[in-house]
Amino acid sequence: MPRNAAFDYPVFLDLTGVDVLVVGGGRIGLRKVRGLARAGARVLLVAPEVSVPFDRTMVVEHRRRPYRSSDLDGMRLVVTATGVPEVDEAVSTDATAAGKWVNAADRPEHCSFILPAIARAAPLTVAVSS
Numbered sequence: 001m002p003r004n005a006a007f008d009y010p011v012f013l014d015l016t017g018v019d020v021l022v023v024g025g026g027r028i029g030l031r032k033v034r035g036l037a038r039a040g041a042r043v044l045l046v047a048p049e050v051s052v053p054f055d056r057t058m059v060v061e062h063r064r065r066p067y068r069s070s071d072l073d074g075m076r077l078v079v080t081a082t083g084v085p086e087v088d089e090a091v092s093t094d095a096t097a098a099g100k101w102v103n104a105a106d107r108p109e110h111c112s113f114i115l116p117a118i119a120r121a122a123p124l125t126v127a128v129s130s
Contacts, residue, residue, distance in 0.1 A: 025050035
């Protein structure tokens, strides 16, 4: 039986100082912002509005408008979590065409990487995916 090797190579990244685009200001998008900022990434948030209060020091910039393909300029990693399938697909398509690694929340068909569930108990970090 052929085996699907998609997402079968786990990796932990050093995101210190890495420019990362997050598209989407809802609960999931902001959860991604928090995790990326905690990992040391330089996060650019693109969202016309945010659904919950968040610590604005977690982002280097918040562009309060819809996504534009030019938002990808200078980014090394992209996460889209708008909850709007057409927007998330457009971000994924643009990012892939630009050679960026992209994660579309809850849309693995539009991902070049996925984000596992994480449990931390210093100094141990455990990542689990299905």
